Amino acid sequence: xxxxxxxxxxxxxxxxxxxxxxxxxxxxxxxxxxxxxxxxxxxxxxxxxxxxxxxxxxxxxxxxxxxxxxxxxxxxxxxxxxxxxxxxxxxxxxxxxxxxxxxxxxxxxxxxxxxxxxxxxxxxxxxxxxxxxxxxxxxxxxxxxxxxxxxxxxxxxxxxxxxxxxxxxxxxxxxxxxxxxxxxxxxxxxxxxxxxxxxxxxxxxxxxxxxxxxxxxxxxxxxxxxxxxxxxxxxxxxxxxxxxxxxxxxxxxxxxxxxxxxxxxx
Amino acid sequence: xxxxxxxxxxxxxxxxxxxxxxxxxxxxxxxxxxxxxxxxxxxxxxxxxxxxxxxxxxxxxxxxxxxxxxxxxxxxxxxxxxxxxxxxxxxxxxxxxxxxxxxxxxxxxxxxxxxxxxxxxxxxxxxxxxxxxxxxxxxxxxxxxxxxxxxxxxxxxxxxxxxxxxxxxxxxxxxxxxxxxxxxxxxxxxxxxxxxxxxxxxxxxxxxxxxxxxxxxxxxxxxxxxxxxxxxxxxxxxxxxxxxxxxxxxxxxxxxxxxxx
Numbered sequence: 001x002x003x004x005x006x007x008x009x010x011x012x013x014x015x016x017x018x019x020x021x022x023x024x025x026x027x028x029x030x031x032x033x034x035x036x037x038x039x040x041x042x043x044x045x046x047x048x049x050x051x052x053x054x055x056x057x058x059x060x061x062x063x064x065x066x067x068x069x070x071x072x073x074x075x076x077x078x079x080x081x082x083x084x085x086x087x088x089x090x091x092x093x094x095x096x097x098x099x100x101x102x103x104x105x106x107x108x109x110x111x112x113x114x115x116x117x118x119x120x121x122x123x124x125x126x127x128x129x130x131x132x133x134x135x136x137x138x139x140x141x142x143x144x145x146x147x148x149x150x151x152x153x154x155x156x157x158x159x160x161x162x163x164x165x166x167x168x169x170x171x172x173x174x175x176x177x178x179x180x181x182x183x184x185x186x187x188x189x190x191x192x193x194x195x196x197x198x199x200x201x202x203x204x205x206x207x208x209x210x211x212x213x214x215x216x217x218x219x220x221x222x223x224x225x226x227x228x229x230x231x232x233x234x235x236x237x238x239x240x241x242x243x244x245x246x247x248x249x250x251x252x253x254x255x256x257x258x259x260x261x262x263x264x265x266x
Numbered sequence: 267x268x269x270x271x272x273x274x275x276x277x278x279x280x281x282x283x284x285x286x287x288x289x290x291x292x293x294x295x296x297x298x299x300x301x302x303x304x305x306x307x308x309x310x311x312x313x314x315x316x317x318x319x320x321x322x323x324x325x326x327x328x329x330x331x332x333x334x335x336x337x338x339x340x341x342x343x344x345x346x347x348x349x350x351x352x353x354x355x356x357x358x359x360x361x362x363x364x365x366x367x368x369x370x371x372x373x374x375x376x377x378x379x380x381x382x383x384x385x386x387x388x389x390x391x392x393x394x395x396x397x398x399x400x401x402x403x404x405x406x407x408x409x410x411x412x413x414x415x416x417x418x419x420x421x422x423x424x425x426x427x428x429x430x431x432x433x434x435x436x437x438x439x440x441x442x443x444x445x446x447x448x449x450x451x452x453x454x455x456x457x458x459x460x461x462x463x464x465x466x467x468x469x470x471x472x473x474x475x476x477x478x479x480x481x482x483x484x485x486x487x488x489x490x491x492x493x494x495x496x497x498x499x500x501x502x503x504x505x506x507x508x509x510x511x512x513x514x515x516x517x518x519x520x521x522x523x524x525x526x527x
Contacts, residue, residue: 003348005343005344005347005348005437006344006345006347006348007344008340008341008344009341009342009344009345009348009404009408010345012341012400012401012404013345013363013364013405015382016382016397016398016400016401017366017367017401017405018363019382020375020378020379020381020382021366021374021378023378023381023382023385024374024377024378027381070278073271074274074275074278076271077271077272077274077275078275080268080271080272081272081275086513087275089509089513090279091278091279091282093505093506093509094282094283094286096458096462096505096509097286097498097502097505098461098462098464098478098479098482098498098501099462099464100464100479100482100483100486101289101482101494101497101501102285102286103486104289104482104486104494104498105285105286105288105289105498107300107486107490108288108289108292108300108301108490109284109285109288109300111300111301111490113299113301113302114300114301115288115301118301143281143282143285146278146282175267196369200369200371201371201372203371204371204372204373204374204465206373206465207464207468207483210487211483211486211487220373221371221373221465224374224377225373225468225469228377228380228469229468229469234381237377238377238381241373241374241377241378244371244373244374245370245374248369248370248371252369
């Protein structure tokens with residue numbers, strides 16, 4: 001009976017999770033007309049794609065660092081408030097708005113006649129083009145990912161026993177010492193989870209790059225989308241996909257692969 | 267120090283809400299752009315409500331979310347019940363397979379499902395979108411239900427069995443009532459993921475069928491259209507109202523609990 005109830009689940013996982021990934025791995029060995037080949041891999045290593053992978057990695061790295069730099073002090077600040085749940089809810093609330101709508105807002109804000117250029121003109125730094133630049137891509141991504149970094153970091157910081165901090169203060173540690181020697185080491189796990197939930201999606205974003213940077217920034221995600229939906233070269237798209245999955249695994253190994261924790265705490 | 271941290275908190279919150287308020291503000295702009303406010307108008311809202319295509323798309327979006335979440339709950343519940351009763355080592359393997367879908371980037375899920383649907387001869391449209399949404403919701407449901415199962419005192423199940431209940435009765439009368447909060451949480455989590463998804467749907471939808479996020483992407487690629495602003499204002503107000511009610515209910519419950527104690 002118990003087994004019978006689980007049958008749909010196993011069929012589902014087999015058909016819609018395992019099979020598609022295996023098919024994708026298989027397709028990475030097929031060329032445009034369906035012959036078995038290693039050409040996709042040869043092309044991937046031939047230069048252009050390696051360059052794109054490195055730059056995609058670099059952007060994801062920058063986005064993750066900036067997201068962490070914004071979120072960590074924010075988590076500390078939320079911990080200090082008297083009504084933590086409410087403030088957390090206020091920060092999390094915008095994540096329920098579809099990220100496309102938020103990205104779309106930035107088209108207006110960063111546009112030639114948008115508010116950022118307006119302020120810049122008023123300060124006499126003159127009209128510059130922020131939309132379609134890589135800085136804009138990073139700002140928008142940090143904006144979108146910040147709450148996802150905040151949650152695990154806040155959970156880790158909030159779990160720290162207040163007595164520990166008081167003890168450190170009593171024993172003569174300064175505020176900075178408490179921060180660097182007590183709080184930070186005790187919140188490493190949260191930071192790792194945060195890095196995991198920000199880094200992997202930033203490698204694969206394609207809608208933000210398309211809308212905000214035109215086609216200037218190309219991430220692994222943009223390349224896959226391009227190969228699959230525009231060029232219809234599924235072989236090459238799958239090859240890039242295989243590399244994206246490999247990178248994901250590398251990131252997960254480095255950050256401890258504790259994705260279970262993350263969902264439990266939401 | 268405390269003042270500084272409060273100030274930082276406020277600045278971040280202002281920056282977080284600024285783009286959303288910006289969208290809402292210009293949804294009332296009669297000039298039709300997002301840079302110079304001309305005069306107040308409701309024409310963009312009227313055009314949303316008279317745009318039949320858009321209304322069909324909103325209904326599609328809600329239907330896909332509700333159908334896929336309900337199906338995911340049924341499938342995931344069976345999986346969670348199974349995992350609850352297996353050896354630790356087996357469960358660890360099953361859970362890591364379960365987690366593949368959760369950590370996979372959307373592009374990978376979308377592209378690999380596109381290959382599957384094409385090879386299986388499933389035409390791209392409403393069916394493929396619902397199947398894809400169920401696919402990424404099932405693992406989430408399992409993860410939301412499992413902790414509840416572990417919180418349950420196993421003697422409850424033993425007692426029921428000793429008293430002569432068969433497996434069906436145990437599940438329906440003992441386990442499901444106990445883990446109900448987890449099932450509801452799983453359903454809403456699946457609903458959120460489904461409503462929020464863009465990338466997966468973008469890959470597996472055909473030309474005849476569209477959901478809101480895909481439609482917004484198509485509109486935004488063509489440039490600024492204040493209809494999007496009007497839609498997002500409506501969505502934001504809706505979400506805000508829901509969360510506010512949820513917050514009131516949960517604090518109310520907590521207050522009640524404290525009073526009892």
